[in-house]
Each structure stands twice: as structure tokens, then as C-alpha cells.
Amino acid sequence: MMKKIYALMVVSYLLWGQGLWAEGLIAKYVKEDLSKLNLEALFWKEVTPETIQLIAQPMVAPRPQKTLTEKLWVQVVHNGEWMAFRFKWKDKEKSEAGPLGKFSDAVAIQFPVKEKEVPPIFMGAKDSPVHILHWRAQYQKDKEKGFQTMKDIYPNMNMDMYPLEFANQYSHDEMLKKITEEQREVFVSGKSAGNPQSFQKIKGVDEMMAEGFGSSSVIENTRAEAQGIWQKKGKEGEWVVQISRPLALEGGSILKAGQKSFMAFAVWQGGEGEVGCRKSVTMTWVPLIIEDKK
């Protein structure tokens, strides 16, 4: 029964969505430096935000029971070298993860990788990869305030000592004083395994490749930039996030002025327990028309 309802939702969404986005989003050409993040830049006022309809991710469990983010407002500009996206969506609270059981607000854009091939919308498929830029409020906190230590996450916590950290200014043990951070991190399994989750997110945004659900892997040293701000609006609140990327990201997606590509979007409301597959997504690729340079 549930499957039938989902199928019906998906079909009606596709019919409706296709009509709405037949023309696609236009990436307007501007002359400003887009590698610098500026959420209030004047050019944003000249680009009409397009409304993108999202739906609770319906394909794989665990999935959300209802669509928490129905609308995502998107603006796109480029300057021939860089492309910038400005997102806006309603979210009544700012969620930056941290403690156990708390998740982060987030937004992601997905691009096809291979030219002239549109991969399956749900994060691609084997040999049909997608390229993703994933901004998280949690990563942004990293960028602004540094990697979140236990003391940052739990300001009132107290801990006698961690392994190899008992050397202090009064210690006479020269051996212990020489112990490096790397040696201490042997006891921090995420870090010692080299998991990108366990290190500071300097850019506030992750660049990833994926070949299907659950297969995303982070590309090191991304050139993308991101900045977000949550603001209260009456009883509601909203996120405004800018993600900027070079048009050509080697090893990822290559966009060119005057050409057409595709995008897909996803939004997570961390405060409502959304994480991973629990997200609101676009169900069809949204055409991206990149204006030629003037």
C-alpha cells in the first residue's frame, strides 16, 4: 500500500515538475569576482530566485516520513571562471550537530560528470558518477570557529586525562612532553583511519563523487567555497547559503559558458532528525543553462 502511494506521489511529482522546469535555471553572466563569498552582493538582487519543489526522499529506507522542506529558492550566476549559487529555504531552527543524536542543517547540489550523459538522479549509478557539493552548518562552524573539540561541544564537561595527554607544565617527564599530536591520535579511530569526517572542514563545504546511494566519497582539497547564514523571520527562520565553484572542477564536473548542464538538489533539516538518506530532494534533473559571456 505504502509503495503504491509513493509511486503515485512520484508520478504526479514528475508530471508536474517536468512542466515547471522544462526551461531550467539560467546561470546569469556577471562580471563580479565570484570566488569571494558575498551573500548580500548587489548582483543577487538582479537575479530572480527560481522555486524548486522538493519531496521527501522516497527511494531507499531509512527515509523521512514527510517532506520537511518543500521549497528551495535558487539563484545562479557565473563569470566565465566561477559559478555561484545562492540558496534559501525555511528552517525554524539553526542546527549545527555536535552532541549525540543531533544533526546538521545542510544543502547539496549534484552535477552529472560525463558529458552528454545524465546519470540516475539518485546519486548516480555504477559507471555513471555524479559530482556533489555538500554544505553543512556543522562544517561552516568548523570553518568559522575551528574543529569542534569535546570542550566546545560540551562546555561543562570535565575529564581527568586522555591517553598521552597527562604531561603538563609541572611534569618532569621529558618523554611525555615530546609526544606529538599524531601519536595521540592513534587513540582517535576516525582520525587514525583518515576519515574526512574527523578533520576540520576548512571550506565549510565538501566536494564528493558518488556512484549510487551511500557511495559518496570526499575529494580532498576542494576548490569550492561556501558561506551560510541563518536568520530569524518572525516565528519562522530561514537559511541563506552561497556555494561557489570554479566552472571547471577537474576530476568532477566541467561546466562551460554557453552550454547546458543539469543539477539536482537536496536539503536536510538537522533539527528534525534529517541526516543521510533522510532528506528532501528534487526528483528530476533541473536543466542548467549557462549564459554565454557578453
Next chain:
Amino acid sequence: MATVKNWQLDRQMDYPYEEHRPKKQWAIVFDLNKCIGCQTCSLACKTTWTSGKGQEYMFWNNVETKPWGSYPLAWDVRVLEKLGYQHWDKNKPYSGKTVFEAADPAEKAVHFNPQDEDWMYPNRGEDDCTGNVSGGKYLTLPHDNWFFYLPRTCAHCTYPACLAACPRKAIYKREEDGIVLIDQSRCKGYQECVRACPYKKSMYNPYTRVSEKCVGCYPAVEEGKQPMCVQNCIGKIRIMGFINPPWNAREDNPVDYLVHKKELALPYYPQLGLEPNIYYVPPIHANREYLIQMFGPKVEEVIENYKKIKNDPITQGLLVLMGSTDNIIHRFKVSEGSAYAFDEKGDQIVRVPVTEPLFIRTPWDEKLGVIRNNTP
């Protein structure tokens, strides 16, 4: 959903992946009649594995006082409540639903998501009895008022809910020993495993932002040694070995002998459907209804079997082998008053007398001409 065989429920059940039993299956048997709640196992585990950042409140091994104690808060009650009333007739296959079968189509398993504060009291309810033993009361079996200690590790389930729920397939079950591990390099900290594991033995590390769990002391197991919680158990209530499904049970395998041959130990909350691989000799003094809820309808029978050990030298021999060696016992035998343990190659690890020789120490020391006393 695939259909898999769950021998603990004596029936087929639904599970997201096909049945694939490992070559060997890690298992621990705990004798709850002997646990004194000293937490040496918890500390052995803590100092070995979870002394780092983000693991301050993380206990892969914990001992909780039942019925009031729990870690995280009320995990058992909340999981059972979510699953709802299910029925299981004695000597019949389980007729209720498992956490996989009762799950909403949007989820992999029936679950609840413990919050931060739920993990903050690792020994909540310690030593709390079900009621006061007031004037005129006397001890009966089972006791009117009772509690018992429940030591718990990850059960390295045959059908792990954590593994089923991980959208990144970052959790895997090892072919060689059935140990379930979270790939520390691939986990993205979605905490789906923390939500899905009904026993709440997947835990989130807020410092590394990935989830962690009991690793079954796999480096020790690979060397033929038992896990640290077992090696350090001063009450000698535990034995770690490899369990076979009942159709392959071997009488000289200590775990098979206790679980299958003698039916002295039962899995806990088998009705959840994970085929957990930690087994308990139920405490004979605790409330039967409570024990049936925790260990299934065979409890009465198992307790009766336990009472018969006094006339069973082989089982007595196996019980004295518990805690007598750090090595994994693959095979045992009892003959002429001695219990023998053997490793995987068949070499003898240890020999233990089933009954310790008795020496009577007279109060008068003839040789020294003095009275012996116990003053150190």
C-alpha cells in the same frame, strides 16, 4: 527483503540481506548467577578501547542492574514498547514480529533514537532491588524481591540491525569470525546504526563524528585469545568461543555444549530477531515473567537444567574451565575428575580439577607448636 533462517525463533524471518553465516561465529556465554556487578569487565574494555576523545561516556561493555538499570536510559523498555505486544508460545516458533518485520516501510527496523542525556548515566539504577525486604519476609526461589546484574557487550548478531540500517554499507560482518565492525574510514556519522540497534550497542563519537562499537577484541581473537572483558572477569562468569547453528552443533565445543547440547544458556531478547550471539545462563532467583520477556519461553526449562548440574560432572568441568584460561577454547573434555581445554589446533591449553582437593587446616600447628589464626 530476503527470507532467512533464525534458529533462535525456530522460523524463517525477513531481513534486508540474504542469509550468509560466517565460517565461525564469535559468541560469549555469561552465567548470570555468578555476576557480582564489579564492573571489572567494563573497565578492562574501557582502558583497552574507549579512553580517547569523544568516548568519555562510551561503554562498549557495561553491566546494568536489572530490572531498573539501563544504559542508555531505558533502552530495553523503549525498544519493547516500540515493538508492541508480541506472542510466543512455549515449544513453538515465535509467532510475533521481529524488529525487521514490524518496521514501517520507511525504516529498516523498529527503533528509537536515544538522545544525548540518555547516555549520561552509565550505571543508573545500580543495585536497586524491585522492592524492600521488610519484616517477616524470608527467601524463596524465585525471590519476591530481586535484582540481577546483566553484563552486556555487542552481540555480533547473525542479523545485525546496525548493518541493515547503514545507508553507506559501512558496517560489515567478518567472514572469519562473525565479528561486526564499523569501517572507521567510511562511516559518515549518520547514526542510523545507533537508532537501529535495539540493544543500543552502536555509539556515536561526537569528536570524530563517526559511530563506533564493540570490536569483539578482534586483534586478541585473531591471536586465539578471548576478549579483554572475558579475560579480566574476576567472577569467572564468562566464556568466549565460537557457536555453531544447532544443525552443526558440536558436543565438545564449549559454547555449543552450553547453548545447544545442555540448553543452559539463552540469547537475550531473541524476539527482536537479530539472532544475537551473547548467551546468558538465567538467574534462578529472578521473577520468571521478567526472565521470559528477556530470554524467551524456554527459561523455566533452562533453569531446571541448571539445577541439575550438581549431578553432572561434565558440565561442572566446563564451568570450571570458564575463567581458567585467556585462550579461546575450541574443544573441551572432562575425564577422571579433570577438565581439559584445547585450542584450534587441538593442543591442550589447560587442565583444571573439576573439584579442588580439600585440605583441612587444623587450628593447632604441631610443627611450630602454635595456634593458627587468620590474622595476617
